[in-house]
Amino acid sequence: MKKIEAIIKPFKLDEVKDALSGMGIQGMTVTEVKGFGRQKGQKEVYRGTEYEVQFLPKIKIEIVVPEDMVKQVIEKIIATANTGNIGDGKIFEIPVDEAYRIRTGEKGRDAL
Amino acid sequence: MKRLIMYGLLIILTFNVLTTTLYAEESAPPPAKAISASEVQKHADFVWTLVAAFLVFFMQAGFAMVEAGFTRAKNAVNIIMKNMMDMSMGALAFWAIGFGLMFGVTKTGWFGTTGFFLNDFARDGDPWTLAFWMFQVVFCATAATIVSGAMAERTKFVAYLAYSVVISALIYPVFGSWAWGSLYKGSGWLEGLGFIDFAGSTVVHSVGGWAALAGAIVIGPRIGKYVDGKARAIPGHNITLAALGVFILWFGWYGFNPGSTTAANTDIAIIAVNTTLSAAAGAVGAMVTSWLMFKKPDASMTLNGVLAGLVGITAGCANVLPGSAVLIGLIAGGIVVLSVIFIDQVLKIDDPVGAVSVHGVCGAWGTLAAGLFNAGGVTLKIIGVQLLGIVACFLWVFPTAFILFKLLKATMGLRISKEEELEGLDVGEHGIEAYPDFQIHPEAKGVRI
Numbered sequence: 351m352k353k354i355e356a357i358i359k360p361f362k363l364d365e366v367k368d369a370l371s372g373m374g375i376q377g378m379t380v381t382e383v384k385g386f387g388r389q390k391g392q393k394e395v396y397r398g399t400e401y402e403v404q405f406l407p408k409i410k411i412e413i414v415v416p417e418d419m420v421k422q423v424i425e426k427i428i429a430t431a432n433t434g435n436i437g438d439g440k441i442f443e444i445p446v447d448e449a450y451r452i453r454t455g456e457k458g459r460d461a462l
Numbered sequence: 463m464k465r466l467i468m469y470g471l472l473i474i475l476t477f478n479v480l481t482t483t484l485y486a487e488e489s490a491p492p493p494a495k496a497i498s499a500s501e502v503q504k505h506a507d508f509v510w511t512l513v514a515a516f517l518v519f520f521m522q523a524g525f526a527m528v529e530a531g532f533t534r535a536k537n538a539v540n541i542i543m544k545n546m547m548d549m550s551m552g553a554l555a556f557w558a559i560g561f562g563l564m565f566g567v568t569k570t571g572w573f574g575t576t577g578f579f580l581n582d583f584a585r586d587g588d589p590w591t592l593a594f595w596m597f598q599v600v601f602c603a604t605a606a607t608i609v610s611g612a613m614a615e616r617t618k619f620v621a622y623l624a625y626s627v628v629i630s631a632l633i634y635p636v637f638g639s640w641a642w643g644s645l646y647k648g649s650g651w652l653e654g655l656g657f658i659d660f661a662g663s664t665v666v667h668s669v670g671g672w673a674a675l676a677g678a679i680v681i682g683p684r685i686g687k688y689v690d691g692k693a694r695a696i697p698g699h700n701i702t703l704a705a706l707g708v709f710i711l712w713f714g715w716y717g718f719n720p721g722s723t724t725a726a727n728t729d730i731a732i733i734a735v736n737t738t739l740s741a742a743a744g745a746v747g748a749m750v751t752s753w754l755m756f757k758k759p760d761a762s763m764t765l766n767g768v769l770a771g772l773v774g775i776t777a778g779c780a781n782v783l784p785g786s787a788v789l790i791g792l793i794a795g796g797i798v799v800l801s802v803i804f805i806d807q808v809l810k811i812d813d814p815v816g817a818v819s820v821h822g823v824c825g826a827w828g829t830l831a832a833g834l835f836n837a838g839g840v841t842l843k844i845i846g847v848q849l850l851g852i853v854a855c856f857l858w859v860f861p862t863a864f865i866l867f868k869l870l871k872a873t874m875g876l877r878i879s880k881e882e883e884l885e886g887l888d889v890g891e892h893g894i895e896a897y898p899d900f901q902i903h904p905e906a907k908g909v910r911i
Contacts, residue, residue, distance in 0.1 A: 394697075395756045397763060397816070398803045401695035 351446040351462070352420045356411045357383065357439040358431040363409045369430045370413070373422065376462070379412040389437040408439060414446055416459050506726035511593050514721020517714050518600040522549050522607060524710030528769075529611040531704025532762060532815040534696065536886025537615045538896035544610045544622050551623055552606040552630035556599050564635035565598070565646035573639050574648045582647075594646055597724060601666050604718070605634045608670025611815030613677045615684050618878050619891045621870045625677070628866050634669050637858050641665045641851065645724070656844065657851045658836070660733075661722035663777030663828035668855045671822020674813065676863035681876050683812030685883050693807045696814065701761050708765045712741055715772045719779040729780060736779045737772065740791030744771015747795020755799065763799050766816045770798035770824040777825075778832030786835035793831075794824045826852045 358366060363380065370378065384405035391404040415423055424441055432438055451461040526545035530538045558579055566574025576582060583591045606629045610622070640650035641659050659665050687694060698704060719737045720730035748767020752760035774794030775787050782790065801819035805811050813819070833848035834840060870876050877883075882890035889895060 394695075395758060395760065396695040396697040397760065398752070398756055398799070398806070399693050399695040401697070 351414060351416060351449060351459075353412060353414045353444040353446045354420065354423055354427070355442040355444065356413075356427045356431065357385070357408050357441075358411065358427070359433065359437065359439060360407055360409045362431045362433075363411070366411065366427055366430045369426050370423065373426060375413060375415065375419075375423065377413070381410045381412075383408050383410045387437070387440065406437065414449055414462055416462065503726070507724065508589070508593050510726040510730075511597050511721060511724045514717035514724075515593075515597040515600050517717025518597070518604065518721065519714075521600075521604055521711050521714030521718065524707045524712075524714055525604075525607045525610070527703050527707025527710065528765070529614055529707075529815050531700040531702070531707060532611070532698035533614045534886070535699040535897055535900075536888055536895075538699070538888065539892045539894055540619065540887035541610065541614060542896075543619065543892060544614075544617075545607055547623055548606045548610060548626040548630075549603045551626045552603045553599050555627045555631040556602045556635070557595075559631040560602055560635035561595055561598065562635075563632070564638040565594075565643060565648050568639065568643060568648045568650075571640070571643075571649060571651035571654065573636050574643060576647065594724065597721065601662060601718075602630050602634050602638075605662075605666045605670040605673075606630050608667070608817050608821045609674040609677050612674035612813045612817040613681055614814045615887065616681060616877055616883055617677075618875055619887070621874055621876045624870055624874065625866060629669075629673055629863070633673060633859055633862050633866075634666075637669055637855055638665050640854065652847075652851055652854060655847045655850070657847050658781060658832045658844070659777045659829055659851065660780040660832070661719045661776045663773060663775075663825045663832065664851055664855045666825075667773045667776060667821040668825035668829070668852070669859050671818050671820070671825055672856050672859040673863035674817040675811070675822055676860050677867050678811050678813050678818065680864060680867035680871060683810070684814070685880065687812045688810055691810075693810065698762065698814075701765075704762065704765055708768050712768060712772065715741070715776075718772075719776060723780070732784070733779045735784050736775050736782060736787035739784055739787040740771040740775030740779075740794070741768050742771070743788045743791030744768050744774065744795040744798070747771070747792040748799050749795075751796045751799040755803075760799075762816075763802065766798050766802065766820055767795035769820045770794040773821055773824040774828035774831060777828045778835060781832060781837055782835040783837050786831075786837070790828065790831045790835060794827055797827055798824055826856075 356366070360382075367378070384407055386404055386406060389406070391402050391406060393400055394403055395401075411427075413423065420443065424443070427441055448457060449461040450457050522545060526542055529545065530541045533541060561580065562576060562578035563573045566576035566578070568574045580591070580595060606626050609625065609629070613622070639648050640652040641657055642653065642665055643650040644653055684696060687696060715737055716734060720733045723729050723733070744767045745764055746767075748770065749759045749764040752758070752763040771791035771794050774790045775782075778790065779787070798816065798819050801823045802813075802816045805813055805818055811818070829852050830845070830848050833844045836844060867876060878887060878890060886895075
């Protein structure tokens, strides 16, 4: 079992969600986050003074999937969230020990 | 405590006895009679003057929204309280002292000495006293509230309350008596020379603007505004709210300028047209200037531009032609952008909302323009008197306000503590946040502190 954490551009969320639902992913957790990478924020001007917005808004998607789907899901996210510009985001793959469904107590693959 | 309650009861009782004796003589209504044309005109004058006063009153909401929008979320409650209280404290101070100084009978032409506490209005007195007072009190509140924005995000609330009383009771009315005293029982030296300031570019806006300048200088910049001698941006938290405030102010100005006829006559048409054209031209002037300077049409500067156009036409709205109003507004819109940059980056005076530029500088420009574009012709004398009025206003307001703020600094303290400034005045001064259910993102502001 793996957790996939994808940090993407906010306006790409719908596309990525639809693509993942289309391949059978049944749930995900989404958070509004802020951060910077190599893109290093952006310059804005307020009343004639330039300033740097260092943390840009992004969306973090968290999905836990069985091992055999990991590669597929990551490829799908890369394909849909890509604009070719800086600031497209990053994906992290993290091992998960166990998963439980709170309502029934099911665990493992059944709980996903 | 018990004594206080006793005194309170005593006052209420006396009041009751007084009013019952007064109204005991009430008799049956007089028989109906034909109403003359002059009486109809008189009633129309009352209605127009009072409706205009209510429009000007609503400008308080506009100021509150502009100032709140241009400053950070952590200080929004404080801005609201300052705007609420400079109107409220100011109205009481103007009633008690200011109105008498501004419009009372005068021997010298420098200030009036009658009509304090509205005491020249007795029962069955001329209700025009009340209508006129109502129109003037909201003008006084407009001058007072201008300072709030320039000193935003760092001023002690109690010191601001004290300031509100002094400007409404003394600083504003004394200058007002020089230029407008004869509108009622006074007669000022400046108006005697032929000074043109129909609705108050100088009397209201420059007075507020120069007091704001004194306040901003004495209190110093906000923490984080100037780092290593360089001006930094501290973006306001809600440009939408600021824009609503500007629309409200523009709307209220239709009371401010056309209402200054204090008569229901046909002059209000050209005054309304001039006001509209100058505001529109001010927006265009500021937008184009900011576009050229910063490569983008700056929203907050364009909003300031509307106000600059409005302040600019306020003096001459009744004596210039519509084409001139466009020019006055365009120039005001350009001036306000340059002035904001100059005060912010060269003089390094921190005025978060641009109050000094909009009201002080454009007020002076509007006063000069009222002479330059006078439809009845321009003479050197007219220009000279306009300049004299501009200078007299600065020389009266700036030093008195400067001394006032220095005095407040030395006694009750003018500025909040560093910790409170960083945390926000809402919690420190008022114990409540403006947006408790919202997530505030300090990291999005571009300013680390």
